[in-house]
Each structure stands twice: as structure tokens, then as C-alpha cells.
Amino acid sequence: MDKRGYKSRLNHKNLTLLALFMFFFIPATQGREEITEQIPTGSPSPSRVSDFKNCLRRICLSILFGILTGLFCAVLFACLVRLVLRYMSRTPVLKGPVVFTPKIDPKTLQLALSTDNHQLIGSSPNGKYYRAVLDGGIAFAVKRLEPFEKGCPEIESKSVKRRIQQELEMLAGLKHRNLMSLRAYVREPIRLSLVYDYIPTGSLEDAMNRVRENQLRLSWEVRHRIAVGVIKGLQHLHFSCSPRVLHHNLKPTNIMLDPEFEPLLSDIGLAKLTPNLDTRASGYTAPECFQNCRYTDKSDIFSFGIVLGVLLTGRDPLDPFFGEAVGGGSLGRWLRHLQQAGEALEALDKSILGEEGEEDEMLMAVRIAVVCLSDLPADRPSSDELVPMLTQLHSF
Structure with missing residues (x-):
């Protein structure tokens, strides 16, 4: 092979390599330059940061709104279920x-x-x-x-x-x-x-009217038993019933007596069913019922204090005598006046005065009645406290 043919083939080979280099290397270099141009350099632009914050805020608000909506629907569903159950269980x-x-x-x-x-x-x-x-x-x-x-x-x-x-x-x-x-x-x-x-024997009012007319004699023992029975009935209403029951209208006409003179409270809570009931003239209503129309268990205690005073004195609380008596105006004020003066013995019904021990018990009962008739409800004892106070009178 001559030199001219060899050079011709070498030139042809070089041209081929140059063509392959240009075909592969130059596009790759251009791609890298384009990629390099697309990669951001330095800190992001403010517009892109603002867009990111707005997107994050929308996501948080959507989650919060979803939670609140779920809670509202749950509460609404619970209320509907409660109303349905109440409707189905109503009397x-x-x-x-x-x-x-x-x-x-x-x-x-x-x-x-x-x-x-x-x-x-x-x-x-x-x-x-x-x-x-x-x-x-x-x-x-x-x-x-x-x-x-x-x-x-x-x-x-x-x-x-x-x-x-x-x-x-x-x-x-x-x-x-x-x-x-x-x-x-x-x-x-x-x-x-x-x-x-x-109850054929009638009420305490009937019995006391017969006592005032000298048709019946009630000893202190019987009157004490009646007082203890009445306060035990109130104790059951105030402390053993749930919810608590108030009598609202305790007086001798609503205290029935069985043949053994055991008291039975009647007309319990009927004042709530009778809006036209007028107790102002009964003499047994607590003062706070007139002042602020508020009735509590201590209002029942005031009424019991009047009942106890009737048992001790034999007098009707509406007797005109109290308006004429010294420091009078009411049975409670009269008893308080005599107790402070040391003359509580004068208040007792003469038909029940007997042995000296009984007089001491009755004088102690007068003190209990006076406490029950305090003007302030907070100063009155509860029925739970009065039960032992009255049942233990014999020990004084």
C-alpha cells in the first residue's frame, strides 16, 4: 500500500471520529447548561414564599373547620338522641x-x-x-x-x-x-x-278544739308523742326522699290522728298543685314566704314550731289574745317574750301541768319552739336535728 492510500484512509477515519464526537458530546453539554440554568441559585423569591404560606394557612383552616364541624354535628346528634329518648320515656x-x-x-x-x-x-x-x-x-x-x-x-x-x-x-x-x-x-x-x-278520729285541729271546749283531755305524754311523730314525718320528707319533699302547708288540720293518737301528715305538697291556695291567714306560714316568696325546709320547721306551740299552750295562733298580750302580736313573739322574762311556765296549758319532771320537759319544749320560730331561716334547726332534741326530752 502506497503512502497516498494510507493517508486517505487515515483522513477518512479522523473525519468519522470527529463526527461521532460532535454527535454525542455537544448535545450533552448543551443539556447540562440548560439544567444549570434551570437550577435556582441563592434565596427563593418573595412571591414563592408568600404562596407557600398562603397554602399552609389554607390547609390549617381547612383542618380546623373540619374539626369544628365534626364537634357541632356530634353535639347536635347527641341532643337529638336525648330528645328522642326523653320523648319515648315520658309519662x-x-x-x-x-x-x-x-x-x-x-x-x-x-x-x-x-x-x-x-x-x-x-x-x-x-x-x-x-x-x-x-x-x-x-x-x-x-x-x-x-x-x-x-x-x-x-x-x-x-x-x-x-x-x-x-x-x-x-x-x-x-x-x-x-x-x-x-x-x-x-x-x-x-x-x-x-x-x-x-281516719275516723279526725285531725289534731279537731282534738284541740275539743280540748278547748273541755270535751277531751290530752296529757303531756300524748302531746309529746304527737310532736315527735310530726317531726319524724318531716324528717322523712326532708332527708329520706329524693328529691327532697316539702310539706308547704303544715298545720293541725293537716295532721290526722289515729286511735292511738299517732300523727299522720296529710296534704303533703298539695300547695304546688293549687295555685289559689291562700295560707296568709292560717298563722302557720313562715315570714320569708311573704317577704320573698321563698319556701324551704326551714319554712316547714317554722310551721312545726307553731304546731308545737299550740300543743304546749292549747291556744289557736289566730286568737286575738296575742294581739293584746305584752310583746305579742303572734304566738311565737309571745312565747319568746315569756321565755326571756323567765315566765315561760305562764304559757303552758294549765290542763297538762302535773309533776315537776313534766314541767321541766315542757319548759324545754318551749325553748325548742322558740328556736323553731326564729325570724331568720338559718337560725332554725333542721328536722334531722329536732328529732333527737324532742325524743330526748325525758333525759333533761
Whole structure:
């Protein structure tokens, strides 16, 4: 091979290598330059930082709104479930006689109450007591209340009827030796008829009237037993019932006496069902009930203090004597005046004055009555405190 042919082939080979170099190396270099130009150098621009913050804020707000929406929906669902359960469990409004004892047949009771052949055995500002005899000779006391005005849409609403029914069912569930049990009731358009056991011996008011007329003698032992029974009944209402029950209208006409002179409290809580009940003239209502229309368990204690004062003195709290007596105006003020003057013995009913030991007990009972009649409710003892105070009188 000559030199000319060799050089020709060498030149051709060099041209081929140069072409391959240009084909592979130059595009790669240009790509790297383009990539280098696209990579940001230095700190990011302010517009991109602002966009990032706005995006993060929107995400946080969306999460917070989702949480609040979920909580609201959960609370709303819980309220709806509670309303549905309350609606399903509410007490249905019953019609006709509602009886709480197997001794009374509802149809027989309805028939007995539909007749007017009842013996009137007592009356009060909010109703009258009758003696009704059912088939079989069973006698019951029926108290007819007329607390509502005819045609009053508020009274005729189902919600009010249901509330009254619940109150009466609660009263029917009271069980204690010194409480009258509600046996049945009948709701009519403008009145309620309440059925109790018939107590032939009458009330404490009947007994005290007979004492004042010298037709009956009640010894201090009997009067003390009556006072202890009354305060034990209040103790059960105030401390053993849940929720607490207040009497609202404690006075001798609402204290029945069995043949053994054991007291039974009646008309418990009826003042809540009789809005026209007027207790201002009874002489047994606590002063705070007139001042701020507030009634508490200490208001019941004030009424008990008057009852205890009646048992000790034999006098009616509305007797004009108290308006004329020194420091008088009321039974409580008269007793307080005599105690402060050291003349409490003058307040005692002369028919029960006997042995010296009994006089000491009665004088201590006068002190208890005066404390119960304090003008400030906080100064009065509770029924839970009064029970041992009265039961332990014999130990003084």
C-alpha cells in the first residue's frame, strides 16, 4: 500500500471520529447548561414564599373547620338522641281513676265519686273532705281540690297535666308511719279528687278544739308523742326522699290522728298543685314566704314550731289574745317574750301541768319552739336535728 492510500484512509477515519464526537458530546453539554440554568441559585423569591404560606394557612383552616364541624354535628346528634329518648320515656297522660292500691277497683271508685251522697267531714280554702264508702263497706276520705279555672288553656295543656300526674305519683310513693299515703286520684276538667285512708278520729285541729271546749283531755305524754311523730314525718320528707319533699302547708288540720293518737301528715305538697291556695291567714306560714316568696325546709320547721306551740299552750295562733298580750302580736313573739322574762311556765296549758319532771320537759319544749320560730331561716334547726332534741326530752 502506497503512502497516498494510507493517508486517505487515515483522513477518512479522523473525519468519522470527529463526527461521532460532535454527535454525542455537544448535545450533552448543551443539556447540562440548560439544567444549570434551570437550577435556582441563592434565596427563593418573595412571591414563592408568600404562596407557600398562603397554602399552609389554607390547609390549617381547612383542618380546623373540619374539626369544628365534626364537634357541632356530634353535639347536635347527641341532643337529638336525648330528645328522642326523653320523648319515648315520658309519662303518658292517664285518663279516669288512677289507683295505687289493690283495695280499690277503678270502676267502683268512679261510680262512688259520681254520686253526691257523701258525708262532708271537713273543708279548707283549697277544697273539701268527704267520706266515701265503696262496695264492700270500705270507707275512704276524698279531698276534692278545685285549683283551676275552667277553660284555662295553660291548665288544660298536656304538659301541665303530665306534671300534676308526676307529682301525684311521687306523693303516692311516700311510705312512712307518720305520713298519709295517697291511694288514688281522679282528674277532672277543673278539679282533682284525691283518695286517702279514712281516719275516723279526725285531725289534731279537731282534738284541740275539743280540748278547748273541755270535751277531751290530752296529757303531756300524748302531746309529746304527737310532736315527735310530726317531726319524724318531716324528717322523712326532708332527708329520706329524693328529691327532697316539702310539706308547704303544715298545720293541725293537716295532721290526722289515729286511735292511738299517732300523727299522720296529710296534704303533703298539695300547695304546688293549687295555685289559689291562700295560707296568709292560717298563722302557720313562715315570714320569708311573704317577704320573698321563698319556701324551704326551714319554712316547714317554722310551721312545726307553731304546731308545737299550740300543743304546749292549747291556744289557736289566730286568737286575738296575742294581739293584746305584752310583746305579742303572734304566738311565737309571745312565747319568746315569756321565755326571756323567765315566765315561760305562764304559757303552758294549765290542763297538762302535773309533776315537776313534766314541767321541766315542757319548759324545754318551749325553748325548742322558740328556736323553731326564729325570724331568720338559718337560725332554725333542721328536722334531722329536732328529732333527737324532742325524743330526748325525758333525759333533761
